Amino acid sequence: MGKVDAFSINGLRLGFHSADHPPPHFHVKKLGAWEIRVxxxxxxxxxxxxxxxxxxxxxxxxxxxxxxxLVVAYQEELLQEWETKVAYRSGF
Known part of the structure; x- marks a missing residue:
C-alpha cells in the first residue's frame, strides 16, 4: 500500500492500494479497530x-x-497522489 503523503494522523494508517478501482479514494486503518475507504x-x-x-x-x-x-484541505494533492500511486486496470 502506497502511503498518503499529503497529510498524516497519529494512530492511523493512510494509504492507496496500487491496483485499486475508481472512484478516487484511499484507505484509513486504525489497527485492530477498523478500516474505511474514504x-x-x-x-x-x-x-x-x-x-x-x-x-x-x-x-x-x-x-x-x-x-x-483534512481531505477537503488536501483534495488536490490527494487526487494527484491517486493518479500517481494507483494503476487502475479496467480489465480490457
Whole structure:
C-alpha cells in the first residue's frame, strides 16, 4: 500500500492500494479497530464520504470530522497522489 503523503494522523494508517478501482479514494486503518475507504471527491468538510471495510468499532465522530477536514484541505494533492500511486486496470 502506497502511503498518503499529503497529510498524516497519529494512530492511523493512510494509504492507496496500487491496483485499486475508481472512484478516487484511499484507505484509513486504525489497527485492530477498523478500516474505511474514504472517497476524495465527494467528502465535504463536515461530511466524510466513506464505507467500512472492517470494523470492530466505528470511527468516532471526532476521527471522522478530522479526516473529512483534512481531505477537503488536501483534495488536490490527494487526487494527484491517486493518479500517481494507483494503476487502475479496467480489465480490457
Amino acid at each position: 472517497f476524495i471527491e465527494t467528502t465535504q468538510e463536515k461530511s466524510l464520504d466513506f464505507n467500512v471495510i472492517f470494523s470492530r468499532k466505528e470511527p468516532t465522530s471526532a476521527e471522522k470530522t478530522k479526516i473529512a477536514a
